[in-house]
Amino acid sequence: MVFLFVGMPSFVFATEVERKILVEIEIGKISDFIRLQEMNIDIVSRQLTPKVQAIVSRRELERLGEQDFKIHILIENLIKRFKEEIDTDGNLGKYHTYSEMVEELHKAAAMYPHITQLVDIGDSWEKWKGIADRDIWAIKISDNPYIEEEEEPDVLIVGCHHARELISVEIPLAIIRVLTSRYSFDPRIKYLVNNREIWVVPMLNPDGHVYVEEVYPMWRKNRNTNGYTDPAYQGVDLNRNYSFQWGYDDIGSSPYPWSQIYRGLAPFSEPETQAIKQLVETHNFVVSLSYHSYGNLFLFPWGYIDEDTEDHAIFERLGQIYCHNNGYVYGNAKDGVIYNTNGDMNDWIYGEQEVKNKCFGITIEVGDCFQPPSSEVPKLIQENLVPALWMIFLARWLPPTPIPDIRVNGWVPYEVPVHQGPLFYLESYEVFSMPVSGLPAGTYTLYFGVDTVMDGDVTWDSLYYDNVVVNVTE
Ligand code: 0X9
Ligand code: CA
Ligand code: ZN
Secondary structure, eight states, rough: OOEEEOOSSSSOOGGTTTTEEEEEEEOOOOHHHHHHHHHHHHHHOOOSSSEEEEOOOHHHHHHHHHTTTTTEEEOOHHHHHHHTTTTTTTSSSTSSSSHHHHHHHHHHHHOOOTTTEEEEEEOOOOHHHOOOOOOEEEEESSSTTOOOOOOEEEEEEEOOSTTTTTTTHHHHHHOOOOOOHTTOHHHHHHHHHHHOEEEEEEOOHHHHHHHHHHTTOOOSSOHHHHHHSSSGGGOOOOOOOOOOOOSSSSSSSSSSSSSSSSSOSSTTTTHHHHHHHHHHHHHOEEEEEEEESSSSEESSSSSSSSOOOOOHHHHHHHHHHHHHHOOOOOOOTTTSSSSSOOOOOHHHHHOSSSSOOEEEEEEEEEESSSSOOOGHHHHHHHHHHHHHHHHHGGGGSSSSSOOOOOTTTTTTTTOOOOOOTTSSTTTHHHHHHOOOGSSSSSSEEEOOOOOOOOSOOOGGOOEEEEEEEEEOOO
C-alpha cells in the first residue's frame, strides 16, 4: 500500500529532476530506519520518534512509496523555499555567509585585541587541493589571550560540521559577540572571560557552507570529491571522520562515498577534522559544545553503542542545566533520543584519553525544523546563549573535583563532603547560604557555583562567581 497524503502529478518536468522535497516518513521499527539508510535516503532528523524527516527527489519518493513507507510531504520544493525564506537577499538573510563570518571575526579581533586571539587553525579541503582559498578560523577569548594560562579551564565551541545547518554558525558567533561586547561593563562576562580560555570555531566546514550559499542549499558534507565528478559521490561527513571507534559499524556511518554519512577513507582523513584534532591535542579542553541542527536536543556519548559512559550522571546534570529553560531534551543513543553514530566529535573528544585528556563532549541540535526561516535566528540564539554561558561557567568543575579549599585562616566553617561541587546541587549552595554570622569577624573566601537548586528559572542572574570574598563583621 502506498500512502501519499499530498497528490503528486504523474508527469515529471525535465526541470524538476533536481527538485528536492522535505518529507516525513513513519518509522515503525528500527529496521525501517536501517532500510532508509540502505536506500541512501538523506535523513535530516535523527530523533528516535515514530517519524523521521528526509530530503528526497521525485524518484526516491516513488521508490519509498513502492516500499510501503508511509510518507507525508512537508515542503514540496525546498530550493524554492530556501530562496523565499532564507536567502532573501542573496546573502542568507540573518544567517552569515562564509565571508560575512570571516569579516565578523576579524572585526571582533580588531575591536577587542586585549581579550581575543584570532587563529587560522587549518585549511579546508579545497584549499588543501589548491582550488579555493578558505581557512578554518578560531577565535580565542580570554584575558592575556596570547598566554596559555594553565589554571583557566579551556572550553571549545564548534559550529558547522554540516554545511546546511546554518544556525550552527550563528550560536557560536553570538557567544563571541556577548563575550566581547559586554566584557567592559558586565561583571559576570568579565569574570567568565578572565577565568576561562574560550575557543570558538564558528564554521568548521567552509567549503560545504559556500557550496550551500552558491550551488545547492541542502549540502551536508565537506567538498572532498572522493575522486568523482558527480556531486552525488562527493563529500565526507566530518562528523563521522573522528578516530574514536571510527567505522565501528556501517549503521552509525557508511563506507560508501554516496552516503550522507560517509566516514572517509581513514580516521582524520579530512583537513577539517585534522584542524580540530590539532587544536584539541595542544590544549586542555574540559567541555566542548558542537552545534548542529535540528531537533532541540542536548546529546552526549556514547554514540557508537547503546551504553552510558562512566560520567553519565555528570552529562545528565549538564543536560538538565542546559535544557532547564529551553526545554531541549538531553540524552544519548541509549536513551533513544538519537540513533547511533560512530566517528563523531563527541565520542572522540570524550573517549580518546591517551593523547589528550577526557573532555565532556556535547552536541546541541538547535531548533525544531530543518533550516528555520531567517526571521527565527534571534529566537534560536536566545534560547541557547545563556545555557552555553552556563556550560562555560561549569567548566570550572569539570571533571568534578571536590569543592576547593573553603578553609579560611585554617578554620573549616562548614563540612563539605567530597564529590559535591555545583554540579551536584545543594552542598555548594548551602555553603553560600550558610549563615556566616557564626564566623569570627574577618575576610573569607567562599567558593560556590550556581543556583543549582533549580527550583526557579535559570536566568543570567543566577550565574554567580566561582568564589566570593565575604566580609564578616562583629
Ligand atoms: O548525525 C549527526 O552527526 C548529528 N545529527 S545531524 O542531524 N546534525 O547530522 C548527531 C550526532 C550525535 N552524536 C552522538 N549521538 N554521539
Ligand atoms: Ca587567560
Ligand atoms: Zn549536523
